[in-house]
Amino acid sequence: MEGSFRDRASAGLALAEGLAGYAWRPEVVVLGLVRGGMPVAAAVAARLGVALDVLVIRKLGVPWAPEVAFGALGPGGVAVRNDDVAARLEQPDIERVLAREEAELARREERYRAGRPPLTLRGKVAVLVDDGLATGATARAAVAVARALDAARVVLAVPVGSARALSALTPLVDELVCPVRPEPFGAVSQFYDDFHQVTDGEVAAALRSGDVHPPGTV
Template identity: 40%
Template sequence: MFRDRQQAAERLADALAPLRGTHPLVLAIPRGAVPIGAVLAQRLAGDLDLVLVRKLHAPGSPEFAVGAVDEAGWTYVAPHAAAVGATAAYLEEQKEDQLQELARRRQLYTPGRGPADAAGRVVIVVDDGLATGATMVAALHAVRERGPARLVCAVPVASPDAVRLVGKYCDEVVCLAAPAGFAAVGQFYASFPQLEDDEVIALLAAARPSPPSAP
């Protein structure tokens, strides 16, 4: 469906074109969504930053989410968590592990500062795709707490169930495709490499406005 994240981002930017002129704050979920967020911020004349959340994975299945946690420790637990063996003790252990990773990423990606101010702004939260939607739920909840004027979830592709779920946590969902038979996000990209921390840092640096030159 998409050649790569760049093509997905360009198509998503076209769908979000009505928001150009609102100076939106584009918040990408690291790592995979950051290249998409960079394109959206550039095309929509907005600002790029991150929203840091982490998936809580199912026992023995690191790719399957049973919930997610944000930086403040707020946790979303999916209805299917118990059915796949995610006990309360297991989820608490997962939460603590992921909070440590979130703290590491905050220090690495945005040293010396916290999240961007979302109060009163049009905010677009972007990921490269949604399987269960758990991570996006945590991201939208975290951003809603910061008082945006409008909160938009934007993804190139998602499972139909994920679209229905995340719609409860935002004002609008912009999703290019929600095909039946969804199995994994990667199946909808011809090229879907994992990103590294240094790539995230470089994209954030490139999107940062240049300081004014001295007179």
């Protein structure tokens, strides 16, 4: 299964095949999870002929175990909280993480949106796209934010994912599309020939390319 995809764009084209039912529908918006999900999402949106936008998610990680999230932040001041985890933290620790992640979310929103209107998902079919699903922590946060933004339907779409993460996320979404489900999983990077770190410039370029799609502008 190694090298299943040449790069993120080719993964997006493969992923779009499983999303064909959403093609040319004005209520559909494909949301790339930054940064790695954006090239995948751009290819999906182009193939389906639907709107493309960016979803900036910042996990609120426990200071001594960043992969364990006590919540997440999204655009428009949306915040979700895992009270079971947050209850184990001291308030000063929570405030420090919040301040850092709020600043980073604001920086990325300003950089990526560059004059685009604020993200709104009310009444939309939100197709959340990332380049792969390992632990599922970021995707879980993205789903929670999409729900908080009143999306009518939430679809999670990834080219490759671990069975454990897919199983955990399936009950949280209306549909989950993942064409490659290897076991054992390993790391997302092993399924790409080219898995370079996506830059801010690439995210901005992908969004500009998505502006040519006529239907369903967010």
